Each structure stands twice: as structure tokens, then as C-alpha cells.
Amino acid sequence: MMDKTFDPAAVESRIAARWEEAEAFKAGRPDRHGAAPYTIVIPPPNVTGSLHMGHALNNTVQDILCRFERMRGKDVLWQPGTDHAGIATQMVVERKLAETQQPDRRTLGREEFLRRVWAWKEESGGTIVNQLKRLGASCDWSRERFTMDEGLSKAVLKVFVDLHSQGLIYRDKRLVNWDPRFQTAISDLEVLQVEVKGHLWHIRYPLEGEADRFITVATTRPETMLGDTGIAVHPEDERYKDLVGKFAILPLVGRRIPIVADEYSDPEKGTGAVKITPAHDFNDFEVGRRHGLKVINVLGPEAQLALGANAAFTDGLQPSADLDAVLALDGLDRAEARKRIVAMLEERGILEKIEPHTHAVPHGDRSNVVIEPYLTDQWYVDVKPLAERAMAAVRAGETRFVPESWEKTYFQWMENIEPWCVSRQLWWGHQIPAWFDPEGQPFVALTEEEARAQAREKHGRDVELRRDEDVLDTWFSSALWPFSTLGWPDETPELGKYYPTTVLVTAFDIIFFWVARMMMMGLHFRDEVPFKEVYIHALVRDEKGAKMSKSKGNVMDPLDLVDQYGADALRFTLAAMAAQGRDIKLSVARVEGYRNFATKIWNAARFAEMNGCARVPGFDPAKVQGTLNRWALTEAATASEAITQGILAYKFNEAAGAAYRFTWNVFCDWYLELAKPVLQGEDGPAKDETRATVAYLLDLICALLHPFMPFLTEELWAIKGAEGEPRANVLALSPWPELSGLKDAAAEAEIGWVVDLVSEIRSVRSETNVPAGAQVPLILVSPSPQVTERLPRWIDTIRRMARLSGVTIGDAAPKASIQVIVRGEVAAVPLEGVIDVAAERARLDKEKTKALGDVAKIDAKLGNADFLARAPEEVVDEQRERRDDLTARIAKMDEALTRLQGAQ
RNA sequence: GGGCGCGUAGCUCAGCGGUAGAGCACUGUGUUGACAUCGCAGUGGUCACAGGUUCGAUCCCUGUCGCGCCCACCA
Numbered sequence: 001m002m003d004k005t006f007d008p009a010a011v012e013s014r015i016a017a018r019w020e021e022a023e024a025f026k027a028g029r030p031d032r033h034g035a036a037p038y039t040i041v042i043p044p045p046n047v048t049g050s051l052h053m054g055h056a057l058n059n060t061v062q063d064i065l066c067r068f069e070r071m072r073g074k075d076v077l078w079q080p081g082t083d084h085a086g087i088a089t090q091m092v093v094e095r096k097l098a099e100t101q102q103p104d105r106r107t108l109g110r111e112e113f114l115r116r117v118w119a120w121k122e123e124s125g126g127t128i129v130n131q132l133k134r135l136g137a138s139c140d141w142s143r144e145r146f147t148m149d150e151g152l153s154k155a156v157l158k159v160f161v162d163l164h165s166q167g168l169i170y171r172d173k174r175l176v177n178w179d180p181r182f183q184t185a186i187s188d189l190e191v192l193q194v195e196v197k198g199h200l201w202h203i204r205y206p207l208e209g210e211a212d213r214f215i216t217v218a219t220t221r222p223e224t225m226l227g228d229t230g231i232a233v234h235p236e237d238e239r240y241k242d243l244v245g246k247f248a249i250l251p252l253v254g255r256r257i258p259i260v261a262d263e264y265s266d267p268e269k270g271t272g273a274v275k276i277t278p279a280h281d282f283n284d285f286e287v288g289r290r291h292g293l294k295v296i297n298v299l300g301p302e303a304q305l306a307l308g309a310n311a312a313f314t315d316g317l318q319p320s321a322d323l324d325a326v327l328a329l330d331g332l333d334r335a336e337a338r339k340r341i342v343a344m345l346e347e348r349g350i351l352e353k354i355e356p357h358t359h360a361v362p363h364g365d366r367s368n369v370v371i372e373p374y375l376t377d378q379w380y381v382d383v384k385p386l387a388e389r390a391m392a393a394v395r396a397g398e399t400r401f402v403p404e405s406w407e408k409t410y411f412q413w414m415e416n417i418e419p420w421c422v423s424r425q426l427w428w429g430h431q432i433p434a435w436f437d438p439e440g441q442p443f444v445a446l447t448e449e450e451a452r453a454q455a456r457e458k459h460g461r462d463v464e465l466r467r468d469e470d471v472l473d474t475w476f477s478s479a480l481w482p483f484s485t486l487g488w489p490d491e492t493p494e495l496g497k498y499y500p501t502t503v504l505v506t507a508f509d510i511i512f513f514w515v516a517r518m519m520m521m522g523l524h525f526r527d528e529v530p531f532k533e534v535y536i537h538a539l540v541r542d543e544k545g546a547k548m549s550k551s552k553g554n555v556m557d558p559l560d561l562v563d564q565y566g567a568d569a570l571r572f573t574l575a576a577m578a579a580q581g582r583d584i585k586l587s588v589a590r591v592e593g594y595r596n597f598a599t600k601i602w603n604a605a606r607f608a609e610m611n612g613c614a615r616v617p618g619f620d621p622a623k624v625q626g627t628l629n630r631w632a633l634t635e636a637a638t639a640s641e642a643i644t645q646g647i648l649a650y651k652f653n654e655a656a657g658a659a660y661r662f663t664w665n666v667f668c669d670w671y672l673e674l675a676k677p678v679l680q681g682e683d684g685p686a687k688d689e690t691r692a693t694v695a696y697l698l699d700l701i702c703a704l705l706h707p708f709m710p711f712l713t714e715e716l717w718a719i720k721g722a723e724g725e726p727r728a729n730v731l732a733l734s735p736w737p738e739l740s741g742l743k744d745a746a747a748e749a750e751i752g753w754v755v756d757l758v759s760e761i762r763s764v765r766s767e768t769n770v771p772a773g774a775q776v777p778l779i780l781v782s783p784s785p786q787v788t789e790r791l792p793r794w795i796d797t798i799r800r801m802a803r804l805s806g807v808t809i810g811d812a813a814p815k816a817s818i819q820v821i822v823r824g825e826v827a828a829v830p831l832e833g834v835i836d837v838a839a840e841r842a843r844l845d846k847e848k849t850k851a852l853g854d855v856a857k858i859d860a861k862l863g864n865a866d867f868l869a870r871a872p873e874e875v876v877d878e879q880r881e882r883r884d885d886l887t888a889r890i891a892k893m894d895e896a897l898t899r900l901q902g903a904q
Numbered sequence: 905g906g907g908c909g910c911g912u913a914g915c916u917c918a919g920c921g922g923u924a925g926a927g928c929a930c931u932g933u934g935u936u937g938a939c940a941u942c943g944c945a946g947u948g949g950u951c952a953c954a955g956g957u958u959c960g961a962u963c964c965c966u967g968u969c970g971c972g973c974c975c976a977c978c979a
């Protein structure tokens with residue numbers, strides 16, 4: 001005997017164990033020999049992370065696809081794994097060290113620190129994987145990978161060495177985005193522009209040799225003026241034309257700096273004269289390069305003033321009191337330095353004005369501190385040629401974006417792609433396979449021995465080599481994920497079979513970080529796109545539409561929802577809300593609603609159990625005779641097509657909606673109700689067939705819903721399996737329903753009439769305040785032969801469902817009666833004092849008014865010659881038909897109203 | 905500055921060139937043996953606004969207003 005409700009907490013772990021035991025999710029199962037492969041690589045979550053709502057959606061979608069295709073007989077590989085997430089993980093461990101009063105990273109030293117990170121990974125690395133399992137993710141867990149696994153690390157080194165030997169990786173000294181908190185370079189993508197309310201300081205720079213003449217520059221960063229090596233004005237700017245070629249004297253410092261003409265200067269901005277600080281601004285760097293300006297770095301790695309031992313800064317300067325005061329600021333943090341310098345300028349009366357100014361300031365996406373453009377040596381990938389190929393592949397349709405509009409985003413970024421800075425001054429990550437000789441010349445090789453050999457070749461002797469301490473950007477290894485997880489660089493059977501992968505499922509926020517880079521690397525190293533389709537799903541946002549994030553404190557924990565409502569309810573909610581092109585604002589009420597849906601299914605199964613609806617081996621739906629059963633199968637066929645098409649088109653909301661409506665509104669609300677008289681009546685062939693059909697349809701519902709609600713359906717599958725012959729398989733490996741040849745129009749006409757009739761009577765009873773318990777008679781007025789023929793079959797059901805004392809046939813409606821019109825036929829309920837005449841009159845009036853309005857609209861159309869001439873014939877016919885129906889209804893309502901005149 | 909998207913029922917959202925839908929909420933009602941995490945019935949919408957295209961526009965186009973996001977920009 002089944003429990004009254006489905007208890008997810010009790011069932012989920014048991015079901016998960018069953019799948020594991022059956023090795024249901026293993027790729028390359030013997031029963032899939034020769035089957036078409038279907039591959040998805042998981043977007044690897046941070047190894048030390050925990051599941052958030054975005055993961056829940058992302059993995060629900062992947063799981064729906066994988067379970068669906070697995071049931072459709074494919075050899076499915078859902079490749080799981082985790083990412084080492086360089087900065088994020090290193091940050092977490094450093095914070096932990098600080099919290100527990102342990103020595104910091106530098107005190108511990110690289111080796112010991114890395115030991116601690118690995119320990120932390122061992123300790124917490126399983127968390128997110130277990131959370132994914134709780135969600136029901138049907139990954140092939142036996143193939144789990146980690147981006148710093150031996151195999152994946154091997155792939156990373158090979159890619160680096162190969163790209164280097166192909167000239168696509170090079171070392172360059174230029175400005176990078178420097179994160180002063182982590183003291184590492186980061187890529188353009190890791191920089192977020194944040195609107196900040198700041199100031200615009202207008203500073204007078206005296207002209208050389210001309211007393212009392214000056215040029216005013218405006219800046220948002222006065223502290224960087226110490227590194228100024230020029231001033232730029234627009235060549236066409238009349239105001240400054242005569243100054244071009246002259247020199248200004250940098251206040252406080254005394255450096256002689258040239259005034260140059262450069263298009264970069266915008267006469268509209270600031271004063272039209274812009275100070276040039278090549279070491280601390282990307283644009284200035286370019287301007288400086290064009291005009292041969294010096295590059296003077298005045299900041300250290302922590303964004304503190306670094307002037308003391310800085311020969312470039314003091315070079316050529318005359319000692320002065322001002323200069324001494326500036327040098328006394330050495331070591332100050334940039335914010336403090338700004339205050340002090342502004343104060344000094346003010347004291348000297350050369351600060352012309354200060355304006356409030358809002359502008360975008362770059363921040364590190366993880367550190368959230370202001371990023372400094374900083375001059376360092378870093379490794380770069382020349383991504384331009386790789387991007388060309390990656391764009392061509394999408395243009396050629398080798399990879400298709402769903403929804404298609406994301407292609408635009410992809411192209412826009414790819415077309416403007418800049419060299420990718422891949423080195424990070426961190427410890428946690430893949431250490432770069434480069435060794436430097438004493439001159440600082442790098443030798444890139446897979447092993448130190450090879451690097452040593454290269455050095456020997458160059459120098460003619462052995463030289464001391466020092467390995468590059470830097471590690472690679474985390475996304476460098478992620479970019480290889482679709483093939484590195486399959487064993488590359490070895491030519492494994494898996495690589496041959498499962499690459500290119502079928503579809504990548506991800507959110508749009510990592511199209512650049514990840515999708516684009518996988519495309520580039522995949523094409524370059526495998527000569528094939530890494531995935532044939534990219535399904536970009538929504539972002540799960542908070543109620544205000546903001547991205548959920550820990551720092552904002554607006555997160556909903558998917559595991560809380562799983563605990564409370566079950567994984568199936570959460571999954572179904574996400575699927576039902578995953579319409580394309582729109583973000584999801586999740587509501588708990590919705591999850592609750594789908595938990596109720598799970599209960600509903602459960603109880604339908606319980607009903608089946610109570611009524612002996614056991615599976616019949618060899619049941620063939622095509623051989624079913626009963627009209628009601630044939631109708632249910634017709635509806636099932638329609639629903640299963642809609643579900644299949646929905647999933648295939650990545651329209652999960654449509655698929656989920658079709659499954660929901662069929663299960664609840666068709667199967668439960670009508671089919672089971674209509675079947676009750678048979679199921680609870682005398683034994684016989686009709687009852688046997690109905691029982692078998694109920695059992696069959698329940699199995700069907702389980703199968704159709706399994707991709708969305710795997711736990712509930714698998715549990716029911718097992719329970720129903722225990723009734724008849726044991727099942728050969730878990731539901732997860734059972735075939736996806738393909739129903740054909742089951743649609744029966746005659747059954748639809750008959751059952752549709754019953755459904756409409758019962759609905760109408762119910763509606764009318766309710767509106768005219770007939771007491772719910774009252775049994776009233778129904779008279780079918782001059783029914784058609786078809787209805788007369790059907791009636792005996794349905795009379796009991798109609799009586800029961802519409803609460804009628806009896807159903808009879810008559811020539812005319814009684815004088816005072818409620819009247820309904822169903823599929824063109826009239827049925828009447830005599831008043832007999834049970835109904836509220838005024839209410840019935842109101843009801844008829846209301847309905848008639850609406851009908852008249854509809855007719856008027858249709859008449860307007862039909863009276864329009866253009867409509868008749870230009871609209872498609874079937875549309876015109878449809879309108880005429882509707883008009884006929886409506887006028888017939890109105891006539892019948894008029895009759896009914898007339899009859900009511902005589903009533904009490 | 906460049907780009908993308910969104911304004912549909914009280915709320916969260918589907919939909920769409922030809923009768924405007926769901927879930928939740930709300931109102932009335934019901935416990936007759938699957939289910940009150942339920943049944944039955946109902947209330948509720950100038951589909952942001954203004955033009956245009958069209959026989960016909962919530963849907964397509966243009967503009968306006970409002971909202972969100974991405975990219976670029978430390979004058």
C-alpha cells in the first residue's frame with residue numbers, strides 16, 4: 001500500500017543508489033554498442049564551491065537532455081568534473097589561514113601553501129559533486145575529472161608549448177590589468193567597470209620659460225601625475241595650437257614634459273589638454289609610444305607610491321623642496337597619496353578647480369579593488385588567428401547558438417579580440433612550463449631537461465635556469481575541457497567517439513570566458529568544433545532582476561528548496577520557467593506548486609493501485625477498443641509529441657507545460673474520473689482493458705516526465721514494476737515513448753462531448769446557485785442521432801460527474817429551465833425551485849452580451865470587402881462558422897430567456 | 905558611446921498576424937473512497953504609449969517613456 005504523499009527526502013537517496021547500482025549513467029554501456037553518441041561536458045564548477053541556483057538551472061537542463069537522449073537509445077556521455085579556479089580557491093585558502101591565525105601564504109612558502117590548498121581541495125572538493133548528485137544529475141561519475149589532474153595538466157602543458165612553438169604564445173612587456181590585492185595580472189574579461197562618483201581635478205602645469213603662463217589639464221587621478229611624461233592636445237584645437245612642441249614643467253616634480261599633438265586628445269573632454277602618464281593608463285601608453293614619451297612607473301605592486309629607489313622617476317630632476325616633499329610620500333597607498341598630492345597642489349595654488357565627476361572605474365571581478373594598469377612582463381596568447389577560425393566555424397554553421405541571437409554577442413567580441421594575458425602571479429594553478437636563463441631569456445618546453453637543452457644550444461654551455469613561477473589563467477585549462485577530459489593529448493577511443501560533443505549548455509555570462517575560448521582551442525588542436533550546438537540559458541536572478549551573488553546577500557539556496565520540496569519540484573520549476581531569451585526570477589510559490597504536482601501524480605498512481613490497474617504484459621495500445629481509452633491514448637500521443645518536440649527545440653517550458661497539462665488536466669481530471677464507473681463496476685473485458693490502459697498511461701507519464709522529475713518517476717516505475725512482471729531496467733534506461741497511429745477523431749468527438757457537457761452543467765449549476773449537493777434532472781432536447789446513440793454509454797458517468805438525478809430525452813425544454821448549448825445541442829435543467837432565476841437570467845444576459853459583441857466583431861470583418869478578398873479562405877470560413885455558431889447560441893439563449901419570463 | 909533584451913491578470917511568467925493563457929494569490933463552494941500538497945466554479949487584462957505596415961496588430965516596423973543587462977571609456 002502506497003503512502004498518501006510522495007516523500008522526496010525518503011526516496012531520493014534510495015533512487016540515486018539504484019541508478020548507481022545499475023550503472024545507468026555510464027557512457028559506453030554494453031547495451032549501447034553501436035548507438036549514436038550524445039555528449040555534454042559539464043561546465044566545471046569551482047572545486048571548492050557549492051551549488052547555487054545558476055548551477056541548479058544549468059545542470060537541470062543538461063540532465064533533462066541527457067536523460068531524454070539516454071531513453072532515446074543514445075550512448076550518452078555527460079562528462080563531469082570540477083575546476084581548480086585559481087584566484088577564487090587561492091583566496092579562500094588564504095582567508096582560512098588568516099581566520100585561524102596561521103602563517104600567511106608567503107610565510108608558508110609555495111610548496112607548503114600548495115600542500116594546504118590540495119588538502120582543502122580534498123576536504124571540500126566533494127561538496128559540489130554531492131550536491132549535483134542530490135539534484136539528480138546523471139553524469140558518468142566514474143569519469144570525473146579535475147582541471148589539475150595529471151592528465152589535464154599534461155594537456156595544458158602541451159597546449160602551451162605547442163602554441164609557443166607556433167608563435168602564438170609570446171612574452172611581452174606592456175601594461176596589464178593589475179590587481180593590487182592579489183598582486184597578479186588579470187585578463188580584460190576579469191575587469192568590471194564600476195560607476196564611481198569621483199572628482200575631476202584641474203591642475204595648472206606651468207609652461208617652460210614663460211612666467212605666469214600655464215596649461216591646465218583635468219584628471220581623475222591626480223596621484224599618477226608623478227609619472228606624467230607629456231601633455232597631449234588635439235592637432236585641430238585652436239586653443240593650444242601654439243603650445244605644441246613646447247614644454248611644460250610638471251608641478252611638484254619639476255620634470256620637463258613635452259606638449260604633443262595627438263588625435264587621442266578630445267577637445268570636448270576636460271580642458272582639451274590631457275596629461276599623459278604612459279605607465280599608468282592604457283591610452284596614455286599608446287600616446288606615449290607614438291610620441292616617444294618616457295614610461296615612468298611610480299607605483300609598486302600593491303598600488304603604493306614607489307619613488308625611492310626608482311631611478312626612472314628621479315632621472316634628470318633638479319633637487320627641490322617640492323621634490324623632497326614628494327619623495328617623502330614614498331610607500332603611501334594610492335588613495336592616501338592622492339589626498340596628499342591634491343593638498344600640496346592646493347597649497348601651491350595651482351589647483352584651478354575640482355568638479356564632481358562620475359566615471360567608470362575598473363575593478364577586479366574577484367577582488368573588487370580598483371585595477372591598476374601596470375607595466376610588467378607577461379605571457380600572451382595571440383588569439384586573433386584562432387578567433388578567425390572560431391568565427392568562420394559559426395558562420396559555416398558547424399556550431400549553432402540557441403537562441404541564435406547569441407551569435408551576435410559572440411561575433412562582436414571575437415571581432416574585437418585582444419591578446420589574451422594568460423600568466424597569473426599566483427601559486428594555485430598550472431605552473432607555466434618556461435625556464436629563464438640568467439639574462440631573463442625564456443625557454444619553453446614540456447620538461448626542464450628540454451628547456452635545459454634549448455639553453456645549452458643557445459649558450460653553447462649549461463647555464464643556470466630558473467622556472468617561471470607564474471601559473472596560467474584558470475580559463476586556459478577550461479578552454480581545453482571538451483577534449484582534455486576525453487584523454488587528449490592521447491588519442492583515446494573516447495576522444496574519437498565523443499568529440500565533438502553534441503551540445504554545450506551554459507549561461508551567457510561565460511560566452512567570452514569559456515565558450516569562445518573552447519571554440520578557439522578545440523578548432524586549433526582537434527580541427528573540429530568542440531560542440532555542435534551551444535544552448536544559452538537564462539540567468540537566475542533575484543526579484544529585482546539582479547544577479548544573485550553572495551556579496552549582495554540575495555541568494556536562494558537550491559538545496560534548501562530541495563530539502564523542502566524535493567529535487568523534482570525544483571527541477572520542474574526551473575524547466576517550466578526556462579523559456580528562451582528571458583531571465584528567471586524564481587518564486588518559491590512556483591516550486592510549491594510543482595511539489596503539489598508531484599503529489600498529484602503520486603496519488604494518481606495510488607488510485608491505480610487501489611483499482612487493480614496492473615500492467616499487462618504485451619499490452620498494445622493500438623488494439624484498445626474502448627472509446628474512453630482510445631481518447632486517452634489520443635491525448636497521450638499529442639502530449640508526447642509536444643514533449644519530444646519541446647525538448648528537441650530546447651523549449652523546456654513548452655515540454656514541461658505539455659507534460660503538466662496532460663498529466664493533471666487530462667489524465668487525472670478527466671480520464672480517471674470518466675473511467676471510475678468502469679473501474680468500480682462489474683468485472684469484464686471493458687474493466688480489464690481500462691485497468692490495463694490506466695497502468696499503461698501511468699507508465700507513459702512516468703517515462704515522459706522522467707527527464708524532468710527523475711526521482712518520483714523512477715520510484716513509481718519501481719512500484720508499478722513490482723505489480724506485474726519484474727522490469728528489466730530502471731526507468732532511466734527505458735525507451736522513450738514514441739506513440740504513433742493512436743489518434744482517434746471519433747473518440748475525441750465522443751469524449752469531447754461528454755467533457756463539454758459535464759463542464760457546462762457544472763458551470764451553470766454553480767452560477768445559478770444550485771446547491772452543490774442537489775441532484776437535478778437533465779433533459780437533452782431533441783438530440784442528434786449520434787448523441788442518442790452515445791447516451792447509454794455515458795449516462796451514468798454524466799449523472800455522477802454533473803450530479804444529476806437523471807438524464808432523459810425530450811422534444812422541448814421545459815417552460816422554466818436552465819439551458820446549456822454544447823457542441824450545438826441543447827440540454828436543459830428544469831428549475832423546480834432549485835435554481836435562482838435572477839441569477840440564471842443574469843448568466844444568460846452576460847453570455848449573450850459577450851456573444852453579441854463577438855458577432856459584431858465578426859460582422860465588421862465579414863462586411864469588409866478587403867478582408868474577404870485578401871484574407872486566406874480558411875480564415876474567412878472560420879469566421880463564418882464562428883458567426884453561425886454564435887448566432888445559433890444567441891437564438892437559443894433568447895428562447896431560454898423568454899421561457900424564464902414565466903418562472904417565479 | 906556601441907549592442908542586446910524586457911514592459912501581457914494583484915504577483916511570477918508563457919504566448920502570438922485572425923476567439924488573450926498558466927501557476928500563485930483572490931472569491932464562492934465541496935470532504936461522493938486517489939489526492940484539501942485536493943475537487944468544482946468564478947473574479948481579474950485598452951497586452952507601456954504614439955505613429956506606421958496590413959483586409960486585420962498584443963504580435964511586424966519606427967519613435968517615445970520606463971526597466972534590466974553586456975561591451976567600450978579612469979580628462
